[in-house]
Amino acid sequence: MDKINLGLGAPRYQQLAQAIADSIARGEYPVGSLLPGEEDLCRQFNFSRFTVREALRHLQETGLVTRRQGIGTTVIASTPTRKFGHMIESIDQLQQYASETRLIDHVFEDVVADEELAAELGSTPGMKFLRITALRVGADESKPVAWTRIHLAAIYAGVRSSLAEHSGAIGSLVEKLYDQKITAIRQTVSAAAIDEAIADMLDVAPGSPGLRIDRTYAGHDGIPFEFATSIHPGPRFSLSMQLDWMSPG
Amino acid sequence: MDKINLGLGAPRYQQLAQAIADSIARGEYPVGSLLPGEEDLCRQFNFSRFTVREALRHLQETGLVTRRQGIGTTVIASTPTRKFGHMIESIDQLQQYASETRLIDHVFEDVVADEELAAELGSTPGMKFLRITALRVGADESKPVAWTRIHLAAIYAGVRSSLAEHSGAIGSLVEKLYDQKITAIRQTVSAAAIDEAIADMLDVAPGSPGLRIDRTYAGHDGIPFEFATSIHPGPRFSLSMQLDWMSPG
DNA sequence: AAGTGGTCTAGACCACTCT
Protein backbone atom coordinates (compact mmCIF):
# COMPACT_ATOMS: atom_id res chain seq x y z
CA MET A 1 0.00 0.00 0.00
CA ASP A 2 2.11 2.88 -1.13
CA LYS A 3 1.29 3.89 -4.67
CA ILE A 4 -1.74 5.79 -5.82
CA ASN A 5 -2.51 5.81 -9.48
CA LEU A 6 -6.24 5.61 -9.72
CA GLY A 7 -8.73 8.27 -10.77
CA LEU A 8 -6.45 11.23 -11.11
CA GLY A 9 -9.44 13.51 -11.48
CA ALA A 10 -11.00 12.17 -8.31
CA PRO A 11 -10.63 13.86 -4.92
CA ARG A 12 -7.65 12.74 -2.89
CA TYR A 13 -9.71 11.15 -0.17
CA GLN A 14 -11.41 8.94 -2.75
CA GLN A 15 -8.12 7.89 -4.26
CA LEU A 16 -6.80 7.14 -0.80
CA ALA A 17 -9.91 5.18 0.13
CA GLN A 18 -9.57 3.17 -3.05
CA ALA A 19 -5.90 2.49 -2.41
CA ILE A 20 -6.60 1.26 1.10
CA ALA A 21 -9.58 -0.80 -0.07
CA ASP A 22 -7.32 -2.44 -2.66
CA SER A 23 -4.74 -3.23 0.01
CA ILE A 24 -7.42 -4.83 2.13
CA ALA A 25 -8.72 -6.82 -0.82
CA ARG A 26 -5.20 -8.06 -1.55
CA GLY A 27 -4.94 -9.34 1.99
CA GLU A 28 -2.32 -6.85 3.13
CA TYR A 29 -4.61 -5.99 6.02
CA PRO A 30 -6.56 -9.13 6.89
CA VAL A 31 -9.97 -9.02 8.49
CA GLY A 32 -9.49 -8.38 12.18
CA SER A 33 -6.25 -6.47 11.83
CA LEU A 34 -5.71 -2.79 12.54
CA LEU A 35 -4.96 -0.23 9.89
CA PRO A 36 -2.12 2.23 10.56
CA GLY A 37 -3.14 5.19 12.68
CA GLU A 38 -4.30 8.42 11.13
CA GLU A 39 -1.01 10.20 11.76
CA ASP A 40 0.87 7.36 10.11
CA LEU A 41 -1.31 7.55 7.03
CA CYS A 42 -0.85 11.31 6.90
CA ARG A 43 2.92 10.96 6.85
CA GLN A 44 2.85 7.99 4.50
CA PHE A 45 0.80 9.73 1.82
CA ASN A 46 1.60 13.30 2.70
CA PHE A 47 -2.04 14.20 3.14
CA SER A 48 -3.63 16.26 5.86
CA ARG A 49 -5.49 14.54 8.60
CA PHE A 50 -8.79 15.80 7.21
CA THR A 51 -8.19 13.99 3.93
CA VAL A 52 -7.14 10.80 5.66
CA ARG A 53 -10.18 10.90 7.93
CA GLU A 54 -12.48 11.52 4.98
CA ALA A 55 -11.04 8.44 3.27
CA LEU A 56 -11.48 6.35 6.39
CA ARG A 57 -15.02 7.61 6.77
CA HIS A 58 -15.68 6.40 3.25
CA LEU A 59 -14.30 2.95 4.07
CA GLN A 60 -16.45 2.87 7.16
CA GLU A 61 -19.54 3.68 5.15
CA THR A 62 -18.84 0.87 2.72
CA GLY A 63 -18.58 -1.52 5.64
CA LEU A 64 -14.90 -2.36 5.28
CA VAL A 65 -13.73 -1.01 8.64
CA THR A 66 -14.97 0.10 12.02
CA ARG A 67 -13.30 2.78 14.03
CA ARG A 68 -13.09 3.16 17.76
CA GLN A 69 -11.59 5.86 19.82
CA GLY A 70 -8.63 4.60 21.75
CA ILE A 71 -8.40 1.43 19.69
CA GLY A 72 -7.94 2.21 16.06
CA THR A 73 -9.38 1.31 12.69
CA THR A 74 -10.20 -2.37 12.42
CA VAL A 75 -10.74 -4.22 9.16
CA ILE A 76 -14.06 -6.06 9.30
CA ALA A 77 -14.50 -7.14 5.68
CA SER A 78 -12.21 -7.60 2.74
CA THR A 79 -14.76 -6.73 0.08
CA PRO A 80 -17.68 -4.33 0.05
CA THR A 81 -20.75 -6.41 0.72
CA ARG A 82 -23.54 -6.53 -1.72
CA LYS A 83 -26.83 -6.44 0.05
CA PHE A 84 -30.40 -6.91 -0.94
CA GLY A 85 -32.79 -5.22 1.31
CA HIS A 86 -36.43 -5.22 2.04
CA MET A 87 -37.58 -2.17 3.85
CA ILE A 88 -40.87 -1.34 5.37
CA GLU A 89 -41.74 1.81 7.18
CA SER A 90 -44.36 0.61 9.60
CA ILE A 91 -45.62 -2.47 11.34
CA ASP A 92 -48.91 -2.24 9.52
CA GLN A 93 -47.09 -2.38 6.22
CA LEU A 94 -45.63 -5.75 7.13
CA GLN A 95 -49.08 -7.08 7.63
CA GLN A 96 -49.95 -5.76 4.21
CA TYR A 97 -53.67 -5.82 4.66
CA ALA A 98 -53.73 -4.82 8.33
CA SER A 99 -54.63 -1.19 7.99
CA GLU A 100 -57.77 -2.02 6.03
CA THR A 101 -58.96 -4.86 8.21
CA ARG A 102 -60.28 -5.36 11.72
CA LEU A 103 -60.32 -8.10 14.27
CA ILE A 104 -63.71 -9.49 15.29
CA ASP A 105 -65.03 -12.15 17.62
CA HIS A 106 -62.16 -11.85 20.06
CA VAL A 107 -61.75 -14.45 22.72
CA PHE A 108 -59.49 -13.45 25.58
CA GLU A 109 -57.73 -15.85 27.89
CA ASP A 110 -55.10 -15.39 30.56
CA VAL A 111 -52.53 -18.11 30.21
CA VAL A 112 -49.24 -19.02 31.77
CA ALA A 113 -46.77 -20.73 29.49
CA ASP A 114 -46.13 -24.33 30.42
CA GLU A 115 -43.27 -26.28 28.91
CA GLU A 116 -45.24 -27.09 25.81
CA LEU A 117 -46.51 -23.61 25.02
CA ALA A 118 -43.12 -22.09 25.77
CA ALA A 119 -41.51 -24.49 23.33
CA GLU A 120 -44.09 -23.75 20.67
CA LEU A 121 -43.69 -20.02 20.98
CA GLY A 122 -39.99 -19.99 21.60
CA SER A 123 -40.56 -18.30 24.92
CA THR A 124 -39.80 -19.37 28.49
CA PRO A 125 -42.05 -21.41 30.79
CA GLY A 126 -43.81 -19.41 33.47
CA MET A 127 -44.27 -16.29 31.38
CA LYS A 128 -47.75 -14.82 31.62
CA PHE A 129 -49.70 -13.97 28.52
CA LEU A 130 -52.93 -12.54 27.36
CA ARG A 131 -54.06 -14.87 24.60
CA ILE A 132 -56.24 -13.31 21.95
CA THR A 133 -57.97 -15.47 19.39
CA ALA A 134 -59.85 -13.65 16.67
CA LEU A 135 -60.79 -13.42 13.03
CA ARG A 136 -59.52 -10.71 10.77
CA VAL A 137 -62.08 -9.38 8.33
CA GLY A 138 -62.05 -6.80 5.59
CA ALA A 139 -64.00 -3.59 5.71
CA ASP A 140 -67.06 -5.23 4.21
CA GLU A 141 -67.03 -7.98 6.85
CA SER A 142 -67.46 -10.65 4.20
CA LYS A 143 -65.39 -13.81 4.45
CA PRO A 144 -62.54 -13.51 6.94
CA VAL A 145 -59.02 -13.20 5.55
CA ALA A 146 -57.39 -14.85 8.53
CA TRP A 147 -57.73 -16.65 11.80
CA THR A 148 -55.26 -15.30 14.24
CA ARG A 149 -53.98 -16.14 17.70
CA ILE A 150 -51.77 -13.80 19.59
CA HIS A 151 -49.88 -14.33 22.80
CA LEU A 152 -49.14 -10.95 24.28
CA ALA A 153 -46.98 -10.46 27.37
CA ALA A 154 -49.36 -9.89 30.26
CA ILE A 155 -47.91 -6.46 31.07
CA TYR A 156 -49.53 -5.20 27.89
CA ALA A 157 -52.92 -6.74 28.63
CA GLY A 158 -54.39 -3.26 28.68
CA VAL A 159 -54.72 -3.32 24.90
CA ARG A 160 -57.78 -5.43 25.53
CA SER A 161 -60.10 -2.49 25.97
CA SER A 162 -58.86 -0.63 22.90
CA LEU A 163 -58.77 -3.58 20.57
CA ALA A 164 -62.27 -3.27 19.17
CA GLU A 165 -61.78 0.23 17.81
CA HIS A 166 -58.31 -0.42 16.51
CA SER A 167 -57.72 -1.34 12.92
CA GLY A 168 -54.25 -2.52 12.13
CA ALA A 169 -51.67 -4.72 13.76
CA ILE A 170 -51.71 -5.33 17.48
CA GLY A 171 -48.03 -4.56 17.63
CA SER A 172 -48.66 -1.00 16.57
CA LEU A 173 -51.37 -0.69 19.20
CA VAL A 174 -48.91 -1.74 21.88
CA GLU A 175 -46.43 0.77 20.57
CA LYS A 176 -49.01 3.50 20.83
CA LEU A 177 -50.40 2.66 24.25
CA TYR A 178 -47.22 1.72 26.05
CA ASP A 179 -44.55 3.68 24.24
CA GLN A 180 -42.84 0.35 23.69
CA LYS A 181 -40.74 0.46 20.55
CA ILE A 182 -40.59 -2.64 18.44
CA THR A 183 -37.04 -3.16 17.26
CA ALA A 184 -37.07 -6.60 15.69
CA ILE A 185 -39.62 -8.80 14.02
CA ARG A 186 -39.08 -12.40 13.08
CA GLN A 187 -41.40 -13.95 10.54
CA THR A 188 -41.80 -17.52 9.36
CA VAL A 189 -44.09 -18.50 6.53
CA SER A 190 -45.28 -22.02 5.87
CA ALA A 191 -48.13 -23.93 4.28
CA ALA A 192 -50.34 -26.37 6.13
CA ALA A 193 -53.73 -27.96 5.92
CA ILE A 194 -56.34 -26.01 7.85
CA ASP A 195 -57.83 -28.06 10.65
CA GLU A 196 -61.54 -28.41 11.09
CA ALA A 197 -62.18 -25.95 13.90
CA ILE A 198 -60.40 -23.14 12.13
CA ALA A 199 -61.72 -24.10 8.72
CA ASP A 200 -65.24 -23.63 10.03
CA MET A 201 -64.53 -20.12 11.17
CA LEU A 202 -62.82 -19.21 7.92
CA ASP A 203 -65.63 -20.75 5.93
CA VAL A 204 -63.42 -23.13 3.95
CA ALA A 205 -63.31 -26.91 3.63
CA PRO A 206 -61.38 -28.70 6.39
CA GLY A 207 -57.96 -29.77 5.21
CA SER A 208 -57.77 -27.13 2.50
CA PRO A 209 -54.41 -25.40 2.13
CA GLY A 210 -53.63 -22.46 4.36
CA LEU A 211 -50.77 -20.02 4.59
CA ARG A 212 -49.44 -19.85 8.10
CA ILE A 213 -47.43 -16.88 9.25
CA ASP A 214 -45.72 -16.81 12.62
CA ARG A 215 -44.35 -13.53 13.81
CA THR A 216 -42.56 -12.55 16.98
CA TYR A 217 -42.10 -8.95 18.00
CA ALA A 218 -39.24 -7.91 20.23
CA GLY A 219 -38.68 -4.61 21.95
CA HIS A 220 -35.67 -2.63 22.98
CA ASP A 221 -34.30 -5.38 25.21
CA GLY A 222 -34.47 -7.94 22.41
CA ILE A 223 -36.94 -10.09 24.30
CA PRO A 224 -40.04 -11.01 22.30
CA PHE A 225 -43.22 -9.73 23.90
CA GLU A 226 -45.73 -10.71 21.26
CA PHE A 227 -46.15 -13.99 19.42
CA ALA A 228 -48.67 -13.95 16.62
CA THR A 229 -49.84 -16.76 14.40
CA SER A 230 -52.08 -16.12 11.41
CA ILE A 231 -53.66 -18.72 9.20
CA HIS A 232 -54.92 -17.50 5.86
CA PRO A 233 -57.14 -19.45 3.48
CA GLY A 234 -54.94 -20.31 0.50
CA PRO A 235 -56.77 -18.41 -2.17
CA ARG A 236 -57.57 -15.32 -0.15
CA PHE A 237 -54.12 -14.14 0.67
CA SER A 238 -50.57 -13.88 -0.51
CA LEU A 239 -47.50 -12.19 0.83
CA SER A 240 -45.42 -10.01 -1.45
CA MET A 241 -42.17 -8.28 -0.94
CA GLN A 242 -39.67 -6.48 -3.06
CA LEU A 243 -35.98 -6.74 -2.40
CA ASP A 244 -33.75 -4.08 -3.85
CA TRP A 245 -30.08 -3.96 -4.18
CA MET A 246 -28.58 -1.59 -1.69
CA SER A 247 -25.43 0.04 -2.85
CA PRO A 248 -22.68 -0.30 -0.28
CA GLY A 249 -22.56 3.16 1.21
CA MET B 1 -34.16 28.48 14.94
CA ASP B 2 -31.84 30.44 17.11
CA LYS B 3 -31.45 28.95 20.55
CA ILE B 4 -29.53 25.85 21.45
CA ASN B 5 -30.15 24.31 24.81
CA LEU B 6 -30.04 20.58 24.25
CA GLY B 7 -27.48 18.07 25.32
CA LEU B 8 -24.85 20.36 26.76
CA GLY B 9 -22.41 17.51 26.99
CA ALA B 10 -22.95 16.60 23.35
CA PRO B 11 -20.65 17.79 20.57
CA ARG B 12 -21.61 21.09 18.99
CA TYR B 13 -22.41 19.60 15.62
CA GLN B 14 -24.90 17.28 17.24
CA GLN B 15 -26.55 20.09 19.13
CA LEU B 16 -26.72 22.09 15.94
CA ALA B 17 -28.13 19.16 13.98
CA GLN B 18 -30.77 18.69 16.65
CA ALA B 19 -31.65 22.37 16.62
CA ILE B 20 -32.07 22.39 12.86
CA ALA B 21 -34.02 19.13 12.93
CA ASP B 22 -36.36 20.67 15.49
CA SER B 23 -36.85 23.72 13.30
CA ILE B 24 -37.73 21.49 10.39
CA ALA B 25 -40.13 19.46 12.51
CA ARG B 26 -41.81 22.69 13.65
CA GLY B 27 -42.38 23.65 10.04
CA GLU B 28 -39.98 26.57 10.02
CA TYR B 29 -38.33 25.02 6.99
CA PRO B 30 -41.02 23.15 5.07
CA VAL B 31 -40.25 20.19 2.87
CA GLY B 32 -38.90 21.50 -0.40
CA SER B 33 -37.43 24.68 1.03
CA LEU B 34 -33.77 25.57 1.26
CA LEU B 35 -31.88 25.86 4.52
CA PRO B 36 -29.64 28.90 4.99
CA GLY B 37 -26.23 28.53 3.43
CA GLU B 38 -23.28 27.22 5.39
CA GLU B 39 -21.73 30.66 5.84
CA ASP B 40 -25.03 31.98 7.16
CA LEU B 41 -25.25 29.18 9.68
CA CYS B 42 -21.66 29.79 10.75
CA ARG B 43 -22.39 33.44 11.49
CA GLN B 44 -25.75 32.71 13.07
CA PHE B 45 -24.40 30.20 15.58
CA ASN B 46 -20.82 31.34 15.69
CA PHE B 47 -19.50 27.94 14.72
CA SER B 48 -16.78 27.10 12.27
CA ARG B 49 -17.72 25.81 8.88
CA PHE B 50 -16.44 22.36 9.81
CA THR B 51 -18.94 22.12 12.66
CA VAL B 52 -21.79 23.36 10.52
CA ARG B 53 -20.95 20.91 7.76
CA GLU B 54 -20.71 18.07 10.23
CA ALA B 55 -24.20 18.92 11.48
CA LEU B 56 -25.56 19.08 7.95
CA ARG B 57 -23.91 15.78 7.15
CA HIS B 58 -25.73 14.30 10.10
CA LEU B 59 -29.06 15.64 8.84
CA GLN B 60 -28.31 14.22 5.43
CA GLU B 61 -27.61 10.80 6.90
CA THR B 62 -30.90 10.82 8.75
CA GLY B 63 -32.67 11.57 5.49
CA LEU B 64 -33.92 15.02 6.41
CA VAL B 65 -32.06 16.98 3.74
CA THR B 66 -30.16 16.60 0.50
CA ARG B 67 -27.27 18.80 -0.48
CA ARG B 68 -26.17 19.88 -3.91
CA GLN B 69 -23.25 21.95 -4.95
CA GLY B 70 -24.36 25.21 -6.45
CA ILE B 71 -27.90 24.80 -5.15
CA GLY B 72 -27.91 24.45 -1.42
CA THR B 73 -29.38 22.26 1.27
CA THR B 74 -32.94 21.20 0.56
CA VAL B 75 -35.36 19.85 3.14
CA ILE B 76 -36.80 16.54 1.92
CA ALA B 77 -38.54 15.24 5.04
CA SER B 78 -39.82 16.79 8.23
CA THR B 79 -39.27 13.74 10.42
CA PRO B 80 -36.69 10.98 10.43
CA THR B 81 -38.31 7.88 9.01
CA ARG B 82 -38.41 4.73 11.00
CA LYS B 83 -37.63 1.72 8.88
CA PHE B 84 -37.64 -1.97 9.38
CA GLY B 85 -35.34 -3.79 7.09
CA HIS B 86 -34.63 -7.24 5.96
CA MET B 87 -31.24 -7.66 4.46
CA ILE B 88 -29.68 -10.54 2.71
CA GLU B 89 -26.23 -10.68 1.30
CA SER B 90 -26.63 -13.03 -1.60
CA ILE B 91 -29.17 -14.53 -3.90
CA ASP B 92 -28.57 -17.95 -2.47
CA GLN B 93 -29.42 -16.67 0.96
CA LEU B 94 -32.86 -15.66 -0.24
CA GLN B 95 -33.48 -19.18 -1.33
CA GLN B 96 -32.46 -20.27 2.12
CA TYR B 97 -31.79 -23.85 1.24
CA ALA B 98 -30.36 -23.25 -2.23
CA SER B 99 -26.70 -23.60 -1.49
CA GLU B 100 -27.16 -27.07 -0.06
CA THR B 101 -29.47 -28.40 -2.75
CA ARG B 102 -29.31 -29.26 -6.42
CA LEU B 103 -31.69 -29.37 -9.33
CA ILE B 104 -32.32 -32.76 -10.92
CA ASP B 105 -34.43 -34.13 -13.73
CA HIS B 106 -34.33 -30.94 -15.75
CA VAL B 107 -36.65 -30.56 -18.68
CA PHE B 108 -35.71 -27.79 -21.08
CA GLU B 109 -38.10 -26.14 -23.50
CA ASP B 110 -37.79 -23.13 -25.73
CA VAL B 111 -40.96 -21.12 -25.45
CA VAL B 112 -42.28 -17.82 -26.73
CA ALA B 113 -44.65 -16.00 -24.41
CA ASP B 114 -48.18 -15.83 -25.75
CA GLU B 115 -50.78 -13.57 -24.20
CA GLU B 116 -51.58 -16.06 -21.49
CA LEU B 117 -48.05 -16.86 -20.41
CA ALA B 118 -47.07 -13.20 -20.54
CA ALA B 119 -50.00 -12.35 -18.29
CA GLU B 120 -49.13 -15.13 -15.87
CA LEU B 121 -45.51 -14.09 -15.60
CA GLY B 122 -46.06 -10.36 -15.77
CA SER B 123 -43.92 -10.19 -18.88
CA THR B 124 -44.69 -9.13 -22.44
CA PRO B 125 -46.01 -11.33 -25.27
CA GLY B 126 -43.42 -12.36 -27.82
CA MET B 127 -40.55 -12.59 -25.37
CA LYS B 128 -38.45 -15.72 -25.82
CA PHE B 129 -37.64 -17.94 -22.88
CA LEU B 130 -35.80 -21.02 -21.91
CA ARG B 131 -38.19 -22.88 -19.67
CA ILE B 132 -36.60 -25.11 -17.10
CA THR B 133 -38.70 -27.51 -15.10
CA ALA B 134 -36.94 -29.45 -12.40
CA LEU B 135 -36.96 -30.85 -8.91
CA ARG B 136 -34.81 -29.50 -6.14
CA VAL B 137 -33.34 -32.15 -3.87
CA GLY B 138 -31.15 -32.11 -0.81
CA ALA B 139 -27.64 -33.46 -0.73
CA ASP B 140 -28.88 -36.93 0.15
CA GLU B 141 -31.27 -36.95 -2.82
CA SER B 142 -34.10 -38.15 -0.63
CA LYS B 143 -37.53 -36.60 -1.05
CA PRO B 144 -37.44 -33.43 -3.13
CA VAL B 145 -37.92 -30.14 -1.30
CA ALA B 146 -39.49 -28.38 -4.27
CA TRP B 147 -40.81 -28.55 -7.77
CA THR B 148 -39.63 -25.56 -9.69
CA ARG B 149 -40.29 -23.99 -13.04
CA ILE B 150 -38.15 -21.17 -14.32
CA HIS B 151 -38.63 -18.96 -17.34
CA LEU B 152 -35.28 -17.48 -18.22
CA ALA B 153 -34.82 -14.85 -20.93
CA ALA B 154 -33.48 -16.69 -23.99
CA ILE B 155 -30.31 -14.62 -24.12
CA TYR B 156 -29.16 -16.44 -21.01
CA ALA B 157 -29.96 -19.88 -22.36
CA GLY B 158 -26.29 -20.74 -22.09
CA VAL B 159 -26.73 -21.62 -18.43
CA ARG B 160 -28.18 -24.86 -19.71
CA SER B 161 -24.86 -26.58 -20.00
CA SER B 162 -23.61 -25.50 -16.57
CA LEU B 163 -26.80 -26.23 -14.69
CA ALA B 164 -26.04 -29.78 -13.71
CA GLU B 165 -22.86 -28.93 -11.81
CA HIS B 166 -24.26 -25.83 -10.22
CA SER B 167 -25.69 -25.92 -6.73
CA GLY B 168 -27.55 -22.83 -5.73
CA ALA B 169 -29.97 -20.43 -7.31
CA ILE B 170 -30.13 -20.06 -11.06
CA GLY B 171 -30.04 -16.28 -10.66
CA SER B 172 -26.56 -16.50 -9.18
CA LEU B 173 -25.46 -18.72 -12.04
CA VAL B 174 -26.61 -16.11 -14.56
CA GLU B 175 -24.75 -13.48 -12.61
CA LYS B 176 -21.58 -15.50 -12.79
CA LEU B 177 -21.73 -16.52 -16.43
CA TYR B 178 -23.02 -13.30 -17.96
CA ASP B 179 -21.81 -10.65 -15.57
CA GLN B 180 -25.43 -9.60 -15.28
CA LYS B 181 -26.07 -7.95 -11.94
CA ILE B 182 -29.38 -8.59 -10.28
CA THR B 183 -30.67 -5.38 -8.78
CA ALA B 184 -34.22 -6.19 -7.74
CA ILE B 185 -36.11 -9.25 -6.70
CA ARG B 186 -39.85 -9.44 -6.23
CA GLN B 187 -41.23 -12.30 -4.23
CA THR B 188 -44.79 -13.45 -3.61
CA VAL B 189 -45.68 -16.25 -1.24
CA SER B 190 -48.98 -18.07 -1.21
CA ALA B 191 -50.52 -21.40 -0.24
CA ALA B 192 -52.29 -23.68 -2.67
CA ALA B 193 -53.25 -27.29 -3.10
CA ILE B 194 -50.64 -29.25 -5.03
CA ASP B 195 -52.07 -30.65 -8.25
CA GLU B 196 -51.69 -34.25 -9.15
CA ALA B 197 -48.84 -34.12 -11.64
CA ILE B 198 -46.62 -32.16 -9.31
CA ALA B 199 -47.74 -34.09 -6.23
CA ASP B 200 -46.50 -37.27 -7.88
CA MET B 201 -43.08 -35.84 -8.43
CA LEU B 202 -42.86 -34.48 -4.91
CA ASP B 203 -44.11 -37.75 -3.49
CA VAL B 204 -47.04 -36.25 -1.60
CA ALA B 205 -50.78 -36.78 -1.81
CA PRO B 206 -52.56 -34.82 -4.55
CA GLY B 207 -54.37 -31.81 -3.14
CA SER B 208 -52.12 -31.55 -0.08
CA PRO B 209 -51.08 -28.06 0.91
CA GLY B 210 -48.08 -26.50 -0.78
CA LEU B 211 -46.16 -23.29 -0.33
CA ARG B 212 -45.83 -21.48 -3.61
CA ILE B 213 -43.15 -18.87 -4.08
CA ASP B 214 -43.01 -16.72 -7.19
CA ARG B 215 -39.90 -14.68 -7.74
CA THR B 216 -38.88 -12.33 -10.50
CA TYR B 217 -35.33 -11.14 -10.94
CA ALA B 218 -34.56 -7.88 -12.66
CA GLY B 219 -31.24 -6.57 -13.83
CA HIS B 220 -29.69 -3.17 -14.21
CA ASP B 221 -32.37 -1.95 -16.60
CA GLY B 222 -35.17 -2.91 -14.24
CA ILE B 223 -36.62 -5.41 -16.69
CA PRO B 224 -37.20 -8.86 -15.22
CA PHE B 225 -35.18 -11.54 -16.98
CA GLU B 226 -36.01 -14.53 -14.82
CA PHE B 227 -39.36 -15.73 -13.53
CA ALA B 228 -39.21 -18.58 -11.07
CA THR B 229 -41.99 -20.49 -9.41
CA SER B 230 -41.33 -22.98 -6.65
CA ILE B 231 -43.84 -25.25 -5.02
CA HIS B 232 -42.82 -26.77 -1.72
CA PRO B 233 -44.62 -29.56 0.09
CA GLY B 234 -46.23 -27.97 3.15
CA PRO B 235 -44.34 -29.84 5.84
CA ARG B 236 -40.94 -29.82 4.17
CA PHE B 237 -40.29 -26.16 3.96
CA SER B 238 -40.82 -22.81 5.58
CA LEU B 239 -39.57 -19.36 4.84
CA SER B 240 -38.08 -17.29 7.64
CA MET B 241 -36.92 -13.76 7.77
CA GLN B 242 -35.86 -11.33 10.39
CA LEU B 243 -36.69 -7.68 10.16
CA ASP B 244 -34.65 -5.29 12.22
CA TRP B 245 -35.21 -1.74 13.01
CA MET B 246 -32.81 0.40 11.09
CA SER B 247 -31.86 3.52 12.91
CA PRO B 248 -32.18 6.55 10.65
CA GLY B 249 -28.58 7.14 9.81
C1' DA C 1 -20.32 37.32 -11.32
C1' DA C 2 -22.19 35.77 -7.17
C1' DG C 3 -23.45 32.19 -4.24
C1' DT C 4 -23.58 27.41 -3.16
C1' DG C 5 -21.52 23.15 -1.39
C1' DG C 6 -16.97 20.14 -2.02
C1' DT C 7 -12.23 19.60 -0.98
C1' DC C 8 -8.11 20.52 1.61
C1' DT C 9 -4.44 22.38 4.88
C1' DA C 10 -2.16 23.18 9.51
C1' DG C 11 -2.82 23.23 13.82
C1' DA C 12 -5.15 22.45 18.38
C1' DC C 13 -7.41 20.16 22.32
C1' DC C 14 -10.15 16.37 24.07
C1' DA C 15 -12.04 11.56 25.33
C1' DC C 16 -11.14 7.08 25.25
C1' DT C 17 -8.37 2.55 25.72
C1' DC C 18 -4.55 0.14 26.95
C1' DT C 19 -0.41 -0.93 29.67
Place this chain on the structure above:
DNA sequence: GAGTGGTCTAGACCACTTT
Protein backbone atom coordinates in the same frame (compact mmCIF):
# COMPACT_ATOMS: atom_id res chain seq x y z
C1' DG D 1 1.47 8.09 29.87
C1' DA D 2 1.34 7.03 25.17
C1' DG D 3 -1.43 6.33 21.35
C1' DT D 4 -5.87 6.20 19.25
C1' DG D 5 -9.84 8.38 17.03
C1' DG D 6 -13.34 12.55 17.91
C1' DT D 7 -14.13 17.37 17.77
C1' DC D 8 -13.09 22.01 16.36
C1' DT D 9 -10.97 26.42 14.40
C1' DA D 10 -9.47 29.72 10.67
C1' DG D 11 -8.50 30.06 6.39
C1' DA D 12 -8.05 28.73 1.44
C1' DC D 13 -9.21 27.26 -3.27
C1' DC D 14 -12.26 24.79 -6.37
C1' DA D 15 -16.50 23.01 -9.02
C1' DC D 16 -21.00 23.66 -9.78
C1' DT D 17 -25.48 26.24 -10.58
C1' DT D 18 -28.00 30.23 -11.27
C1' DT D 19 -28.39 35.22 -12.68
